[in-house]
Amino acid sequence: MRGSLFRKNLVTALLLAPAAAWLVVFLVLPFVAIAIFSVGERAPEGGYQAALTLAQYANLPARATAFWNTMVLAPVGALGCLLVAYPVAYYLALRAPQRWRLILLALIVIPFWTSLLMRTYAWMYILGGRGIPALLAYVGIEDLRLINTPGAVLLGIVYGYLPLMILPIYVSLERLDRRLLEASADLGATPLSTFLGVTLRLSLPGVMTGFSLVMILLLGEYLIPTLLGGGKVFFIGNALVDLFLQSRNWPFGSAIAITLVLVSVVVLIVANRISTRLSGARRVDLI
Amino acid sequence: MRAFVVAVFAFLYLPIALVVLFSFNAGHHASEFTGFSAQWYGKALSNPFLVEALKNSLFIATTSAVLAAFCGTAAALGLQRVGARTRAAFDALLGAAIVVPGVVIGISTLVALVQLFAVVNPFLASLWPTGQPPRLALGYGSIIAAHGLFSMALVTMIVGTRLASLDRNLVEASSDLYATPLTTFRSIVLPQIMPAVIAGFLLAFTFSFDDFIIAFFVAGAQTTLPIYVFASIRRGVTPEINAIATIVLAASVLLVLLAQWQLGRRKPSP
Numbered sequence: 001m002r003g004s005l006f007r008k009n010l011v012t013a014l015l016l017a018p019a020a021a022w023l024v025v026f027l028v029l030p031f032v033a034i035a036i037f038s039v040g041e042r043a044p045e046g047g048y049q050a051a052l053t054l055a056q057y058a059n060l061p062a063r064a065t066a067f068w069n070t071m072v073l074a075p076v077g078a079l080g081c082l083l084v085a086y087p088v089a090y091y092l093a094l095r096a097p098q099r100w101r102l103i104l105l106a107l108i109v110i111p112f113w114t115s116l117l118m119r120t121y122a123w124m125y126i127l128g129g130r131g132i133p134a135l136l137a138y139v140g141i142e143d144l145r146l147i148n149t150p151g152a153v154l155l156g157i158v159y160g161y162l163p164l165m166i167l168p169i170y171v172s173l174e175r176l177d178r179r180l181l182e183a184s185a186d187l188g189a190t191p192l193s194t195f196l197g198v199t200l201r202l203s204l205p206g207v208m209t210g211f212s213l214v215m216i217l218l219l220g221e222y223l224i225p226t227l228l229g230g231g232k233v234f235f236i237g238n239a240l241v242d243l244f245l246q247s248r249n250w251p252f253g254s255a256i257a258i259t260l261v262l263v264s265v266v267v268l269i270v271a272n273r274i275s276t277r278l279s280g281a282r283r284v285d286l287i
Numbered sequence: 288m289r290a291f292v293v294a295v296f297a298f299l300y301l302p303i304a305l306v307v308l309f310s311f312n313a314g315h316h317a318s319e320f321t322g323f324s325a326q327w328y329g330k331a332l333s334n335p336f337l338v339e340a341l342k343n344s345l346f347i348a349t350t351s352a353v354l355a356a357f358c359g360t361a362a363a364l365g366l367q368r369v370g371a372r373t374r375a376a377f378d379a380l381l382g383a384a385i386v387v388p389g390v391v392i393g394i395s396t397l398v399a400l401v402q403l404f405a406v407v408n409p410f411l412a413s414l415w416p417t418g419q420p421p422r423l424a425l426g427y428g429s430i431i432a433a434h435g436l437f438s439m440a441l442v443t444m445i446v447g448t449r450l451a452s453l454d455r456n457l458v459e460a461s462s463d464l465y466a467t468p469l470t471t472f473r474s475i476v477l478p479q480i481m482p483a484v485i486a487g488f489l490l491a492f493t494f495s496f497d498d499f500i501i502a503f504f505v506a507g508a509q510t511t512l513p514i515y516v517f518a519s520i521r522r523g524v525t526p527e528i529n530a531i532a533t534i535v536l537a538a539s540v541l542l543v544l545l546a547q548w549q550l551g552r553r554k555p556s557p
Binding site: 008011012013014015016018019020022023025026027028029030031033034037084087088090091092095102104106107108109110111113114115116117118119121122123124125126128130159162163213216217219220221222223227237240241244245250253254257260261264268 | 288289291292295296298299300302303305306309357358359361362364365366368369377380381383384386387388389390391392394395396397398399400402432433435436439443490493494496497499500503504513516517520524528529532535536539540542543544546547551
C-alpha cells in the first residue's frame, strides 16, 4: 500500500513538473529579474548596474505623457468596447434564434483569435490617405486627417478588443435564469426596470470581467498606438519598446513594467471586488 | 437592436473583407480597384525574406504548440490529483501567464535570458576543451519558450475544463473491471479529453503564429512573419502585405473553426 501511494505521488509530480518548471523559469524568474533591475542603476554604456535605489521609480514622471495617454485611452477604449459589446451580447444570449446563436458566436470568436496586427493594418488602410480621406475628397471634403490621431487609436482599440468584451458578457447573460425576468414582469415591473434591476445587475460580473481584461491588455498595448497613432499617440507599450530595444535603459524600463503590472493587479482586484459584491464570481470562457 | 447587431458584425468584418479584396487588385493603388489578379500572391511568395519569416513562424508555432499541448495536458491531469492549496497556486500562476500583457512577458523574458546567458556562456566556454564553444543566444528557443508559456496555460485551462465534466462513473467502472490505471487512462480518459487537447493545440498554434509583441522582444536575430510584416507596414502599405495578411487571416480562421469544432464534439465516435 505504501509503495502504491509513493507511485501515485511520483506520477503526480511527473505530470506537474514540466508545467511547474516552465512557469518558474519563464514567468516567476523573469518577473523577479525585472523587479531587481527596477531598483538598479543604468550602467554608463547602457546596461544594468547593481544598486538598491528607488531612483528609477522617482523618474517615472519623465514618461508622464505615455502614462497619461494610456491611463486615459485604456479606460475610454474599454468603455467604448462595452457600449458596443453589451447590446450584441444581449442579442446573442437572449434574443437571437437558437439555430443562429452558435454561428453568430463563432463569428465573434474568430476575430478574437486572428492576428491583431493584420486587423489593425486593415484600419491603417481604411483611414490612411488613400482610404476614407480619398473618398471624401471626391465629395469635396479635402485635407481630412483621420490616421495618426487619438480618435484613430480609439477606433482601433474598440475594433481590436470588441470580441474580448462581448464573450464574458455573453456568458453571464446566457446563464441568467430566465424565470427571474418573467417573475419581474409578472410583478408589474416595466421592461426598463426589469432590465436595470435584473438583467443588467446579474450580468455585471461579466461586464466587470470583460472590462478588466480589456483594460489590462490595453495597458500593455503597442501595435494599435504605433500603427494608428503614428508616433503621435504614445502608450506605455511604446515607452517600453523604446527603453528596451532602442535607448537601452533597462532599469528604468523595468520600473515602468513593474508599475504597469501593479496597476493591472489593482484593476483586477477592484473589478473582482465589484463583481463579487454584486453577485457570485463567474467563469469566463475565451473560446 | 437587430440593426445595431448587424452593423457591429459589418464593422467587425468589412475591414478584413477590404484587405482581402485589395489583395486581388490588379493595380498598384489602394484607392481604386482595377481588376482581379493574383500577382501580389506570386510576388509575396517569391520574396525570400518573407518565405524565410513564414518558415520560422511555422516552425516556432508548431514546436511551441506541441510542447504546450503535452505539458498543459499533463498539468491538467496532475492538477486533478493534488490538494486545494497546490491547485490554487498553480491556477494563480496559470492565470498570470494568460493575463499579464505580452509586452511585460516579452521584456521580462528578455531581461532574464540575457542575464542568464551572461553567466552561462563564459561557463560553457571554460568547460569547452577546444575549438568554438557553444553560445546560447536569443532566437528560436526563446520565442518558443515565451510563446509556450501562454499556450501551456491555455491548454491546461481548456483540458482542465473538459476533465471537470468527465464522467467519473466510467473511470470507476473501468477500475472495477480490473483495468490498470494506464489502460483506464488510454481507453476512457484520453478519448474524452482528446478534442480539448486538439483544440488547445490549434489555439496555441494560432496564438504563436499571430503573436508580434512577445517575439519582437525575444527574437534576437530571428524574424517571424508578424515581425517581418510589421517592419514592411512601417515602410509603407502595399498590396503585397494585403496578400500576406489574407493568407494569415485565412489560416487563423481555419484553425479557430477547427478548434471550435473539436471543442463542440461532446462525445468522440468510437
